[in-house]
Amino acid sequence: MLTKLCRESIDVFPACQGNDSLFLNITLHVCGQVKILKADFVDIDVTNPHVRSRLNALIQRHGHLVRLGKKLADTISFALLAQLFITSILLCIMGFQFILALKRNDAVMLAKSCVVLTSFLMQISVYSFVGDYFKTQMEEVGLFLYQSAWYGLPTKLTRNLTFIIMRSQSPVKLQAGNFIVVNLATYMSILKTSISYLSVLRVMVDT
Numbered sequence: 001m002l003t004k005l006c007r008e009s010i011d012v013f014p015a016c017q018g019n020d021s022l023f024l025n026i027t028l029h030v031c032g033q034v035k036i037l038k039a040d041f042v043d044i045d046v047t048n049p050h051v052r053s054r055l056n057a058l059i060q061r062h063g064h065l066v067r068l069g070k071k072l073a074d075t076i077s078f079a080l081l082a083q084l085f086i087t088s089i090l091l092c093i094m095g096f097q098f099i100l101a102l103k104r105n106d107a108v109m110l111a112k113s114c115v116v117l118t119s120f121l122m123q124i125s126v127y128s129f130v131g132d133y134f135k136t137q138m139e140e141v142g143l144f145l146y147q148s149a150w151y152g153l154p155t156k157l158t159r160n161l162t163f164i165i166m167r168s169q170s171p172v173k174l175q176a177g178n179f180i181v182v183n184l185a186t187y188m189s190i191l192k193t194s195i196s197y198l199s200v201l202r203v204m205v206d207t
Contacts, residue, residue: 020123023076027130027174030072034065034137038144046152055157062141062164069138069172080127081177084190087124091117091194096201124187131174131182142168 040058045051098113100106142165150161174182 019079020126024126024130026072027134030065030069031134031137034141037061037065038137038141041141041145041148044148046149051153052157055153055160059160059164066138066167066172069134073172073174074178077175077178080174080182081180083127084124084176084180084182084186087120088190088194091120091190092197092201094120095194095198099198099202124190127182128184128187131186132184135171135173135181135183138171138173139168141171142166 037058040061044055044058048054094113094117098110098117101110101113145161145164145168150158153161176182176186180186
């Protein structure tokens with residue numbers, strides 16, 4: 001049963017690489033646009049007579065990127081939940097099979113288990129890293145805006161910038177099922193959970 005499940009997992013994993021690559025490229029593209037926006041905020045020239053229109057354009061751009069980030073997070077939310085849930089179970093099962101292979105001195109199954117475990121860990125680490133990077137980029141908009149020459153702007157414009165800083169303090173985050181934030185802390189939590197379940201299975205086998 002475990003062998004069949006492993007083979008099916010190995011067959012399915014390459015098919016998921018296309019989806020993972022698409023998700024990765026779209027998310028990093030949004031992050032790149034946010035980085036450009038941060039640089040534009042820092043480089044804004046308060047002595048330019050057209051600073052008002054330039055700043056309004058940047059504010060609108062920020063709103064567009066926030067909406068785009070929300071749409072991306074909502075679109076990928078359920079897929080991330082399924083991915084994290086299934087990966088947690090498969091990590092536990094593959095770890096269990098790895099232990100059985102060690103006890104039986106089955107070198108072939110040991111090698112297969114290592115390959116599959118590495119693949120799953122790499123996949124979930126990519127999701128976690130991208131989620132953490134996405135959140136960081138959204139948070140840093142307010143920081144970079146504060147580092148700009150905002151003090152030389154008219155009072156009315158500085159009030160508008162205050163709202164952007166406040167908005168960046170609760171940034172858009174990639175969430176699995178809209179309740180689990182996908183970041184490196186979640187990655188560590190998944191590993192701890194999988195190892196805990198694996199310990200229970202190991203005790204059951206030993207007894």
